[in-house]
Amino acid sequence: MRQSKLLTKTRKEGPKDEVSKNANLLIRAGFINKEMAGVYDYLPLGLRVMQKIENIIRDEMNKLGGLEMKTSIIQSKEVWEKSNRWSDELVDNWFKTKLKNGTEVGLSFTNEEAYANILKQYISSYKDLPVYPYDFKSIFRNEARSKSGMLRGREFYWKAMYSFSKDENEHDEFYEKSKIAYKNIFDRVGIGHLTYLTFASGGTFSKFSHEFQAVTPAGEDTIYFDEKKKIAVNREVYNDEVLKSLGLEKNKLVELKSIEVGNIFSLGTKFSEPFDLKYKNEKSEDKFVVMGSYGIGLGRLMGTVVEILSDEKGMIWPVSIAPFKVHLVELISENIKVKETAEKLYNELAKAGIEVLYDDRNARAGEKFNDSDLIGIPIRIVVSEKGLEKGEFEIKQRMDGKVLSLKENEIINFVEKYK
C-alpha cells in the first residue's frame, strides 16, 4: 500500500473532544473516525487491525470446535419476550425501532436469545450435542454514557460464542478449555502479559463468572490481583467469604485498575428453559441443554492494546495485529536511485507476501519519521541516499527502538523471520 494513496492523513494534534489515549491516538493517526459519542468508523488502517484481531479470535474459536455463523442484528420482540428481556424496565439499553407496518423490533445488544431460538430447531437428540456456534457482529447498546473512546461504545463489534452442552460436566469441560483459548487470544494480540483471569459475579447458575482483565490505569474496573497465582478478583465480589473460597489472602492482593477484555459465563438452563431448548437422552428422557457464553469486544480490545502498547510518540503494534508489518520509508533525494531502490524493495517485499506501507510521499524526513512512530508499524525500513552510499538499509524496530543495518539481500529474510 502506498501511503500517498492511503486516504487518511495524520494530524499534529489530537482531537479536542477525546481525552482517552486510545481514541486520541487512533484518530490522530487516521485509524478511526468519530461518528458520534461511542460510535466510530473504521478507516483503512483501523480496519486492517480489526480484521487481524478477528482472524486470531476466529482461529482460536475454530480450534475449540466453534461453528461460525452470523445472527441478525434486527431482532423480533417475541423472541425476547420469552426470556423476559424485551421490557425497557428490565433492559434499559435497547435500541428499538418499528417496521413500516408498526411491528416493534430491536437491535441486538447480546445474542443468547437469538442462539437459543435458532438452535431449538436443530437440537433434539443427545447426538446433536455439544455444539459451539459463534459470530462476529455489531452490537448496539443505548448506554446512558459512553466513555473512554473505544472502551465503551454504543455500537461495537464483538465475538460471541455460546456453548450448548448435555450436562454440567460436559459444560465444565468446555468452559475450562475456553479459558485456555482466551489466554491464547490475549497472548497473541500482545497483552497477555498483563491480562489476568478474574473472578466476577456469577449470576444464578454458578458462583462466579470469569473475566479477562487487562491491567492499565485507563481501566474502569478495579481488581485485586495475586501476583503469585496470577489470578484476580473483581471488586464486585471482593469479600472475605469469596477470598476464602478461592484460597486467596487479602494481604497478598494488590488493587489494580483494569479493562475487561473478555468474559466467559455459565448460563445453566437460564435460557434453555424459557426457550424450551431440550434434547432426548439415551433413555429417551427430556433434558434441558446447558449453556455458556463467551464474549470479546474487538473494538475494546483494539483500544486496550493502544492503551497498553504505546509511548509518547504513538502506537506500538505487535506484528500479529499491526496494520502492516513493514513501513518502508523513502527519504527525499535528488538521486533518482533512491526512489528506484525504494520502488524495487517495495515490489520485492510485496512479492514475498509481506504487508508493506510504502511512504512514497513527497515529504521531509522529520514528518515521515514522526508519522511512522505515530502509526506504529513494527519494522521501519529507511531508503535514503546515505544508506545507498553504504549499500545498507536502516531497520528500526518500533517496539524497542533498536536500529540495525542490513544489506538488500538480507532484508526479506529478516522480515520474514521477524515475529
Place this chain on the structure above:
RNA sequence: CGGAGCGUAGUGUAACGGUAACAUGCAUGAUUCGGGUUCAUGUGACUCCGGGUUCAAAUCCCGGCGCUCCGACCA
C-alpha cells in the same frame, strides 16, 4: 439519568458587548532535504441551532442539541 466543564475555518487555539485573529492543513511558487525547514501569495467560519436583551452579540440571558469528564448504570 444526576453533577461539572466546553461548543469559533479540515484540525488546534484567540478575540473588553464594537462587526472574527493566529497556528496548522490545503493550493501555487521559491528555499531546504535523516526527526513536523524557511519565506511569499492564495484558500478556507452564516462563531452548534432557535429565541431574547442591546444602537451593536462569538461574547450577556433563556431553551434546545452536541461533546468531554465525575458519579449512577454496565451478561
